[in-house]
Amino acid sequence: xxxxxxxxxxxxxxxxxxxxxxxxxxxxxxxxxxxxxxxxxxxxxxxxxxxxxxxxxxxxxxxxxxxxxxxxxxxxxxxxxxxxxxxxxxxxxxxxxxxxxxxxxxxxxxxxxxxxxxxxxxxxxxxxxxxxxxxxxxxxxxxxxxxxxxxxxxxxxxxxxxxxxxxxxxxxxxxxxxxxxxxxxxxxxxxxxxxxxxxxxxxxxxxxxxxxxxxxxxxxxxxxxxxxxxxxxxxxxxxxxxxxx
Numbered sequence: 001x002x003x004x005x006x007x008x009x010x011x012x013x014x015x016x017x018x019x020x021x022x023x024x025x026x027x028x029x030x031x032x033x034x035x036x037x038x039x040x041x042x043x044x045x046x047x048x049x050x051x052x053x054x055x056x057x058x059x060x061x062x063x064x065x066x067x068x069x070x071x072x073x074x075x076x077x078x079x080x081x082x083x084x085x086x087x088x089x090x091x092x093x094x095x096x097x098x099x100x101x102x103x104x105x106x107x108x109x110x111x112x113x114x115x116x117x118x119x120x121x122x123x124x125x126x127x128x129x130x131x132x133x134x135x136x137x138x139x140x141x142x143x144x145x146x147x148x149x150x151x152x153x154x155x156x157x158x159x160x161x162x163x164x165x166x167x168x169x170x171x172x173x174x175x176x177x178x179x180x181x182x183x184x185x186x187x188x189x190x191x192x193x194x195x196x197x198x199x200x201x202x203x204x205x206x207x208x209x210x211x212x213x214x215x216x217x218x219x220x221x222x223x224x225x226x227x228x229x230x231x232x233x234x235x236x237x238x239x240x241x242x243x244x245x
Contacts, residue, residue: 025156025163026063032056044122044129048072053118057147062154062163066193067125069132071154071165073147078139079114117145119152121165121186121195133186133195135167142174151183151235157227162188164228168235176207183235185221185228198224202236204243213240 030038035046038059046056054076062069092102121133137145151168165186172179181202188195198220205211215236221229 023065023161025154025161027154028061030059030061042070043124049074049118049120052076054116058149058152060152060154064156064163065161066163066190067123069154069163069165070120070122070124071152072120072122073149073152074118074120075115075147076118077115081114114141115139115144117147117169119147119167123193132188132193133165133197135184137169137171144172146170146172148181148239151239155231157231158225159227162190166232166235176211178203178208178211179206180204181236181239183232185224185232187224187228196220198232200232200236202240 030046032046032055035056038046038061042061046059048056049072050056053074055074056072057075058073060071062071086107087104088107089101090103090105091100094100094102116136116138119133119135120131123130123132139145146169148168148170151166153166154163155166156163167184167186168182170179170181181204183200183202185198185200186195187198199218200221201216203211203214203216205213221232224232
């Protein structure tokens with residue numbers, strides 16, 4: 001082998017692992033309107049788990065060198081109540097001096113949804129489809145969790161070829177307790193492909209004078225690579241800026 005061929009061989013030997021490790025993820029998001037297309041391209045139905053978990057609201061399909069993943073978001077509605085849309089009588093002294101209805105105030109309509117949220121990460125490879133992550137948060141009459149869909153996504157912030165799964169949601173509730181905005185990151189290692197959940201939470205004051213905005217980060221979040229921490233924290237910062245008084 002001449003010198004030039006030897007150099008090319010060495011370059012390929014060292015560059016190929018690097019290129020494959022930093023291979024970009026391929027992601028595609030499917031909403032309910034895309035369910036027919038999804039079903040044509042997938043081994044399972046868009047309505048996955050409809051009976052126990054309710055309606056599928058979004059699926060993110062991610063192809064990586066470690067397999068194909070589906071990040072599935074679901075909402076199971078238990079009860080919907082509609083209020084308002086009517087008028088309330090306001091009593092007082094009328095122009096003629098008598099007591100009676102002086103005006104009618106319109107009550108803006110609003111709806112309360114009692115529902116549960118679910119999310120799954122499924123891994124598909126030659127051995128079939130395996131559930132790797134299950135998230136759930138149950139709502140009730142005074143607590144209404146909602147996904148922040150624009151901030152639910154899959155990324156590879158530290159460029160190691162391993163996808164991270166970002167799940168973000170609001171915990172709106174009745175009363176004066178601080179309202180949590182939670183940012184979860186699901187990651188896995190190559191050793192066993194077991195997922196680890198990391199959590200960052202921002203708390204917004206809701207009426208108590210002594211309350212103030214603050215953030216909490218669990219031990220798993222603090223152990224994340226700095227690039228992933230930075231992306232997660234950016235979501236909290238963006239939401240804080242959007243909700244300034």
